[in-house]
Amino acid sequence: MKTHKQIRVFQVATGNVGTEMIKRIGNHPDLELIGLHCYSPDKIGRDAGEIVGMAPIGVTATGTVEEIIAAAPDVVTFHGVFPDEALYERVLEAGIDVVTTADWITGYHRDRNHPHPSGKKVTEVLESACQRGGSTFYGTGMNPGLNQILAVAHSCDVADIENVTVIESVDVSCHHSVETWKEVGYGRPIDDPSIPGSLEKFTRVFADSVYMMADCFDLELDEVTFSAELGACTKDIDLGWYFMPKGSLGANYIKYQGMVDGVSRIETHLEWQMTPHTDPKWDIKGCYITQITGDPSIYTKHMIFPKPGVDLSNPDSFASIGMTVTGLPALNSIRSVVAAPPGILTSADLPLRGFAGRFKP
Template identity: 35%
Template sequence: MGSRLRVVQWTTGKTGTAAVRGMVGHPALEIVGCYAYSPEKVGRDVGELAGIGPIGVTATDDVDALLALRPDCVTYLAYRPDFEHLERILEAGVNVVTTMYMLAGAGYGEEVRDRLAAACERGGASLYTTGVYPGHMGMTALAVSAMCSRIDRISLLESVEMSGYPNERMFRAMSIGLDPADPAAPGMIEANCGSFKEQIRVMAGALAVDLDEIRFTAEFGVANDDLDFGFMKLRKGQIAGFKGVTAGMHRGRSVIECRFVWKLGHDLTPNWPVEDGYVLEIEGSPGVRVQLAPLGGAHFSGAIATAMPAVNAIPHVVAAPPGIVNHTGLPFVTGRHLLTRDQVG
């Protein structure tokens, strides 16, 4: 690669900050701009927002100014999608990588999918969705599946205690803090697991499986005592965790499953054990189990693991033909350039 690809970072929350830190000093990528959602971040240096010192790039909320930079790609890591912004970026000919996996299909509705696909065609740009789960774990499962002569079921599990990821806004949207009898709670957690349905559809397509339907089930865990995590508080008896599964069904049998055990704290009823990471199981011949967990007992950084599959895919996405693409339509995404790279921050 003769020159580095020009990238605009879209927001600097937890995942966006991890993306910035992953791109600064990258031999193939250069941050040339940043979109700030919060007014207090406008005018500040992006490196300082990411906690690594100034890099000479100032955050702005001026979309036209960012597009005028003629970036090759936008790392779109906003909390919720702004479809008008996405449409403007794509039709300007700027590729997009994002961790909003529901954009891989019709998770936000067929109208949104068609609108963004049309913007891709008008601008000659690509839109790629990934992350760790859903996203990279699905790609890992497909790679492992090549070892098998028969596959009966594929199961992916994210099993974590979440207090190390201080995000009250996200947790409240998932129904954490509600009474488990609140009629709104089941719909809230299912809506926040909608991206798993797209992950299952992508995997089913890659494995040539026709699905009859996708089912969702979940159960709640409640706090056994009042809890104070610093960034939010819960009272005894309120929802503090979930255990559930999104299952792709074929001829009445679950064949692809995205499972989760998410706990805020360790004192819940039921008090499910956690793996502190990800477990992939393939039932078949041979049966295979793969665990991704932090090395040496360290805390698993969900922000880094979510952001970097998008960052590392940027060169492939820039080279991809126009349209909405997923990991089955790209060359295998790896940590290219990272093995001998100097540490940043």
Template identity: 70%
Template sequence: MPTPADPYPSTSGRQVRVFQVATGNVGAEMIGRIQRHPDLELVGLHCYSPDKIGTDAGVLAGGDPVGVVATGTVEEIIAARPDVLTFHGVWPDVALYEAVLEAGIDIVTTADFITGHHRDANHPLADGRTESEVIAAACERGGSSFYGTGMNPGLAQILSIVHSCDVADIEKVTCIESVDVSCHHSVETWVNCGFGFPADDPEQVRKLELGCRVFGDGVYLMADALGIELDTVDFECELGACTEDVDLGWYQLPKGSVGGAKFAYVGKVGGVPRVELGLEWQMTPKTEPKWDVQGCYVTKIDGDPIIYSKHMIIPKPGTPFDAEAFASIGMTVTGMPALNAIRAVVEARPGIITSADLPLRAFAGRFAQ
């Protein structure tokens, strides 16, 4: 038999050189994950906080030094000549993206971008261009690729697409993230989403929708991969009000404030729901109404045959079974779909890439060395 063609010719026989941006919850976790990833070599770290510049990346991640010192300018990123930039800030930095992409460096990011639909619709730039237009033009100038997984859902849309592979006639695809979110200690995130604020204030539904629009992006991606064109993507929501004051230690939830929510982005054709990304988020079980969160992703496919699957993620043996361990897992499952796809993105065509463009091997994990 002929020898199969190397799927990754430009990086064959070597690790991909990675320059990381940000050391927040996800970024700190990814520094350690890159060190153990056989495909990747960390060659630089960009930080926005002046007090972090000059500090070893391993120390910033809460571990031992790794020999990579944090820098603070885009010029230092470009001078390091990495193959790829991994961006783990919560929100996109389009100016940084543009400079890096036009220098011929690919970008893989967990920030708020999957297809560009909601960023383009809701975050126009001052000069009237969309973020996608700026990113695509920079990719063309530099011959580079840009791939976003979204800070969340990251994994959900990939799970749903794979689960559809043995269905002959699809009627509706639903993926639900059903989790306790109290271990995600990000005050900014929950303030943006309205948790801890009066549940009877209509403003809280709007805040939740604004804070989670990347899930709508995930619906568009799923529809693209499944070959269906949506007429609308609608937001549906129900809030759970705390039945008493709740002190989480790191966040306060007064009685009557939002402590849980059940909501969804629903893609419809002719008014009929076809593709849905739903969430059941519980900050505390002491809410009314409340939901029986299952601690997993639930995929449902109505069709012939019907598919029902639960994807549960738990700490590895020997890891403390506590809130800190589950918080770490949350950061891991946010970042790893991006890290595992890096080699495929480096080999991909120039331009904005989505999960629908990548091969199955792009989502595969790696065996421990």
């Protein structure tokens, strides 16, 4: 194994993904955690290990951007639920790279749906900060993110492509985020007219994933459309941490479709269930699927399993796996991001090594 100087990392946030990444950074051969930025006042001043349920690791949580910049890390890893574009701008113009798992793949949806206070597009603001500081900005995750790159890789031996579709087919009941599912609409009456809009609002970044694939395929799209099918609970569902009455939303099938001359060419689908007791219901496969129609056609499954010995009777084990596969594409990309020229990167720009995992030392 090659040895490299460790990259100094300052992490932002310790929610679901951030908690798991604190645990992972300590065993990552490329990385050294030198700081932690928290938004919750009750976390500031505490040891990062203690915050995430580990033994102390000697890193104390801070709460200001000035403290991030003063620590002079090589990179900031951002794992908040929503982007903090003001923090991004200040860190980038200070010459510090940023890798984020928060609602960013290309910036298309942020530009369209979240106007910057300056009146400029968010991508313009961050690109300018990158150029001022000589820094690099990159957003990724499992889906959207790695899932779409898997599809691009699987197209390598296909001629005359007609359609590329990636599907996330998962049971989401292990993701214990009550506020998230309330916002999306789970548990509301299936005929509530606000549900499609809530689902679209929550999943808009998947339009970015379609545009990112189109960029890899050198295909110019006319538009990316959204549609959703809704599954109603056929009985009252009590998950212990979430309740959905009979007749409320308990599953969905979402499509983001990249259109060319009225024909769908590139698609990202979200096949989610909180419970199998819905009408209609879908055959949840518990994996990520790539379907490519062309010559030849391709069908692949990306299946994720826990390491041997993990207690699968513990629901937290499943949640931990989900957070791991969301955050590790960010951690594993850091060396390539740090080596990249200044500016905003997408997964279409990274070399193959930017997606590689790491062997255990």
